[in-house]
Amino acid sequence: MLKSKRAEYFAAAVLMAPFVVIYGVLFVYPTIKMVELSFTNAPLIGPGKWVGLDNYWRLATERLFPTAVWNTIYFVLLSALPSTLLALVVALGVNRLKGWAQSVALAAFFLPYILPVSVVYRIWDWMFDANFGIAQYAIAPLDGGQHLSVFRTIPLFMPMVAVVTIWWLLGFNVLLFVSGLRNISTEIYEAAELDGASRWAQFKRITWPLIWPVTVLVLTIQLILQFKIFDQVYLFTQGGYRVDSTMVMVQYIYREAFQLNKGGLAASASVVLFVLIAVMSVLQFQLLRARAQR
Amino acid sequence: MSAIPGNKGGAAAPHVELRRVTKRYGVVTAINDLTLTVEKGSFTALLGPSGCGKSTLLRMIAGLERISAGQCFLDGVDVTDVAPAKRRIAMVFQSYALYPHMTTRQNIAFSLSLAGASRKEQDERTHEVARILQLEDYLDRRPAELSGGQRQRVAIGRALVRHPEVFLFDEPLSNLDAKLRVQMRLELAKLHATLHATMIYVTHDQTEAMTLADKIVVLDRGRVAQVGSPLELYNRPANKFVAAFIGSPSMNFLPVGLTAVEGGIATVALPGGRTARVRVGGAPAKAVATAELGVRPEHLSLVVADDANAALRGEVAIVEHLGNLTLLYVDTPAGQVIVEGPGNVSVRSGDTVGLSLREANARLFGADGASL
Numbered sequence: 001m002l003k004s005k006r007a008e009y010f011a012a013a014v015l016m017a018p019f020v021v022i023y024g025v026l027f028v029y030p031t032i033k034m035v036e037l038s039f040t041n042a043p044l045i046g047p048g049k050w051v052g053l054d055n056y057w058r059l060a061t062e063r064l065f066p067t068a069v070w071n072t073i074y075f076v077l078l079s080a081l082p083s084t085l086l087a088l089v090v091a092l093g094v095n096r097l098k099g100w101a102q103s104v105a106l107a108a109f110f111l112p113y114i115l116p117v118s119v120v121y122r123i124w125d126w127m128f129d130a131n132f133g134i135a136q137y138a139i140a141p142l143d144g145g146q147h148l149s150v151f152r153t154i155p156l157f158m159p160m161v162a163v164v165t166i167w168w169l170l171g172f173n174v175l176l177f178v179s180g181l182r183n184i185s186t187e188i189y190e191a192a193e194l195d196g197a198s199r200w201a202q203f204k205r206i207t208w209p210l211i212w213p214v215t216v217l218v219l220t221i222q223l224i225l226q227f228k229i230f231d232q233v234y235l236f237t238q239g240g241y242r243v244d245s246t247m248v249m250v251q252y253i254y255r256e257a258f259q260l261n262k263g264g265l266a267a268s269a270s271v272v273l274f275v276l277i278a279v280m281s282v283l284q285f286q287l288l289r290a291r292a293q294r
Numbered sequence: 295m296s297a298i299p300g301n302k303g304g305a306a307a308p309h310v311e312l313r314r315v316t317k318r319y320g321v322v323t324a325i326n327d328l329t330l331t332v333e334k335g336s337f338t339a340l341l342g343p344s345g346c347g348k349s350t351l352l353r354m355i356a357g358l359e360r361i362s363a364g365q366c367f368l369d370g371v372d373v374t375d376v377a378p379a380k381r382r383i384a385m386v387f388q389s390y391a392l393y394p395h396m397t398t399r400q401n402i403a404f405s406l407s408l409a410g411a412s413r414k415e416q417d418e419r420t421h422e423v424a425r426i427l428q429l430e431d432y433l434d435r436r437p438a439e440l441s442g443g444q445r446q447r448v449a450i451g452r453a454l455v456r457h458p459e460v461f462l463f464d465e466p467l468s469n470l471d472a473k474l475r476v477q478m479r480l481e482l483a484k485l486h487a488t489l490h491a492t493m494i495y496v497t498h499d500q501t502e503a504m505t506l507a508d509k510i511v512v513l514d515r516g517r518v519a520q521v522g523s524p525l526e527l528y529n530r531p532a533n534k535f536v537a538a539f540i541g542s543p544s545m546n547f548l549p550v551g552l553t554a555v556e557g558g559i560a561t562v563a564l565p566g567g568r569t570a571r572v573r574v575g576g577a578p579a580k581a582v583a584t585a586e587l588g589v590r591p592e593h594l595s596l597v598v599a600d601d602a603n604a605a606l607r608g609e610v611a612i613v614e615h616l617g618n619l620t621l622l623y624v625d626t627p628a629g630q631v632i633v634e635g636p637g638n639v640s641v642r643s644g645d646t647v648g649l650s651l652r653e654a655n656a657r658l659f660g661a662d663g664a665s666l
Contacts, residue, residue: 195405
């Protein structure tokens with residue numbers, strides 16, 4: 001039976017309406033409001049006076065925000081690319097296993113992913129405890145026999161949080177890569193083997209180009225996710241007295257808004273983060289995709 | 295049965311030889327103690343129903359599948375443990391297995407580029423192959439932008455460019471539509487005539503095997519059921535399996551009683567009371583009391599019901615007019631048999647007919663299925 005175009009448009013509109021409404025109310029409207037707020041000196045609750053670009057000027061000139069931006073970018077560099085590459089390596093290994101061994105390996109790598117961040121924090125904090133942590137057996141010989149409080153040592157802090165984060169979230173990336181690898185038929189590898197491709201050539205000329213779209217996807221997801229780093233840094237600096245030097249952007253926003261009652265300033269920091277993530281991820285995604293189409 | 299051709303003096307040298315090979319997957323034996331020789335320049339088809347082990351056999355020759363026991367020789371050299379790339383063998387896969395991210399040109403030149411051939415050589419050889427396979431206009435397209443037939447040709451091109459000594463085909467035409475399949479079949483035959491290369495071709499389609507191959511190896515559950523030329527298999531099947539598998543529509547099998555064997559002629563009692571005299575090879579054991587008479591549909595002909603020559607009588611169940619011929623399904627005391635008649639038969643379903651039998655072409659099979 002042929003339906004009229006009009007009825008079809010109506011059906012489409014009805015089906016889309018819930019999403020459009022929720023998206024508008026919960027994302028578009030608050031985003032506009034946030035941008036608006038960033039030009040005021042509003043407290044956390046209630047309106048404020050228009051102050052123009054004052055907040056942005058403050059962000060640029062004060063000491064803490066640039067530190068937070070740098071720490072965030074540093075953390076993204078330490079976590080996004082390494083976790084993507086590591087996940088690919090693990091997935092290549094897992095993919096070579098067969099049957100139940102593969103399921104077990106996949107489950108083992110995925111298990112940390114289902115843990116809440118607080119549990120992840122407890123596990124690592126406990127392992128690296130300066131007094132009784134089991135990891136100190138490995139650390140002490142490197143530190144001249146002395147126990148070392150890894151999470152209290154500033155140069156080691158971000159790399160360690162990155163390691164913990166990679167361990168925590170690796171499983172999901174592995175899963176994406178494994179499903180991507182499964183899409184490459186074994187016959188293609190057999191054909192390549194007959195064509196005389198060594199294992200390395202098979203990876204370089206078959207696997208890598210064919211898994212590239214997944215790599216781009218994983219890297220983009222990682223980039224967006226890691227720019228929003230907060231929980232791990234917040235938990236590992238608990239009780240510390242040099243929180244400022246390890247401050248990340250979301251932590252800065254949290255502090256300004258909820259601890260110092262500066263809604264306007266926090267909003268402007270949020271806008272900066274939003275633009276940063278949007279530009280970086282779009283740029284990265286487009287760049288990498290373009291490479292694949294060459 | 296002459297399933298295993300010996301390498302007699304004067305015969306062409308075997309190019310590919312499998313000596314007593316076995317392939318086991320856990321407890322399942324896919325190939326069981328199989329010996330096979332393929333002569334240089336021949337076109338050999340491995341034919342059998344799905345699960346008979348024919349693809350496994352091909353993959354063992356290619357080196358993609360480890361041989362559990364036995365040996366594989368190429369040109370007299372034991373290659374059982376040699377890597378696939380070093381066997382000078384090319385294979386065309388059922389799924390074509392083209393590299394999806396590469397153009398036709400890159401697909402064809404891949405092996406050359408791996409071997410470190412110069413750009414110039416790669417270009418020359420790719421163009422040569424593209425010309426033979428009429429792929430020149432599609433060199434810069436990726437597999438996704440090619441039709442099934444074109445992909446098939448790229449897959450063949452990828453094999454061709456390596457100048458291999460042996461071509462292996464794993465059901466290469468099964469993903470093509472009927473018309474294209476006939477066309478590609480012809481092109482493969484031409485290719486073989488041009489290259490004179492050894493080709494081993496796996497198929498479950500007896501028409502492909504019959505038309506392309508000069509030697510057919512029929513496989514049944516991991517064993518060789520018979521080896522022979524297409525007509526040998528058709529006219530003198532070694533056993534009931536081969537008789538039933540080769541020929542379409544399939545051979546009819548009638549349960550008969552063996553009454554006498556004399557001078558190479560057996561007299562059998564047909565269901566319904568008539569007798570027939572059938573030639574048998576050697577001297578079948580007298581003890582064989584029951585046997586099956588194999589008669590191809592074209593060796594039965596319609597006669598009037600009370601004809602003195604009618605070996606069987608029955609009622610026509612279904613009539614299929616195919617234009618050039620007619621297939622009749624006739625219910626007889628021996629069960630339903632298929633009869634091939636001329637195109638202009640006027641018999642209708644429900645008619646009672648007599649069937650005469652061309653005794654010279656009938657075959658007798660013992661209880662174990664072996665030809666008597």
